[in-house]
């Protein structure tokens with residue numbers, strides 16, 4: 001069955017057609033990210049207005065790219081939660097209108113679960129359960145045990161900032177614009193990760209699979225405040241030191257969770273799963289015998305509607 005997905009939870013207006021939960025027939029994304037550069041973060045009002053402007057052309061394009069008409073579509077899937085409320089409403093109202101006009105079933109999808117299903121897109125083999133997923137993005141930071149389709153047990157989550165949020169806040173602090181992850185990881189390549197020593201907030205006891213990144217962000221701020229001069233190399237070193245600290249914590253907790261639960265696969269999902277160091281460190285630290293997956297394409301890491309259609313397919317099975 002072909003599912004038409006709609007995603008508008010944050011600053012990407014997205015629509016896609018996915019067949020049988022894995023085959024991406026179209027995946028259209030219009031981002032308002034450039035409008036949020038000046039503010040160093042998403043302004044909800046601005047994002048919602050952009051969704052209103054973009055939603056119709058994005059939907060038309062997704063249908064056209066897939067070579068489909070509405071009669072070929074089996075169901076409409078839409079992100080209903082979590083997200084910016086005004087942004088979500090644009091997608092939900094649009095989905096409800098299509099459902100009403102074309103008489104299709106509506107499937108409501110949770111955005112975080114959508115990110116998890118990004119790993120199923122273009123996958124050739126069925127997943128082996130139970131598997132472990134680290135979902136890391138701007139709004140979410142969770143370790144989940146996936147026992148079957150749509151059967152999740154939350155093992156840990158962030159107690160304050162999500163990893164992507166920490167990247168975004170540190171980028172704003174350093175005047176690097178938004179979103180922070182891609183620019184920090186690019187600059188980090190020219191920096192020395194040992195030039196600054198930032199804390200690794202590991203937590204323990206009942207919090208050993210939880211995360212906390214707000215102290216790390218404050219540590220970067222304190223370091224910046226003490227510096228007499230900040231040149232390009234210092235910025236690169238700060239980026240490298242900060243990235244190393246975040247990624248080490250993420251990778252170590254992933255390994256800890258994989259040791260505690262007998263899993264057959266490990267998945268990275270969400271915007272931060274695009275990070276090269278995270279992929280590399282997770283691969284190095286996990287046992288060689290444990291398959292490690294991340295989304296097949298970079299655009300499936302960040303917000304998109306193909307993942308929403310994929311999640312809906314396995315929800316409706």
Ligand code: KG4
Pocket residue numbers: 010136137138139140163164165167168179180181182185270271272273274275276301302303
């Ligand atoms: O999944 P996503 O598009 O949106 C949310 O659901 O939040 O993730 C966006 C987040 C941003 O915080 C961005 O800084 C981060 O993902 N990100 C990265 C990278 N690419 C995007 N963080 C670290 N390294 C990257 N390469």
Ligand code: ZN
Pocket residue numbers: 111115137138270271302303
């Ligand atoms: Zn997201």
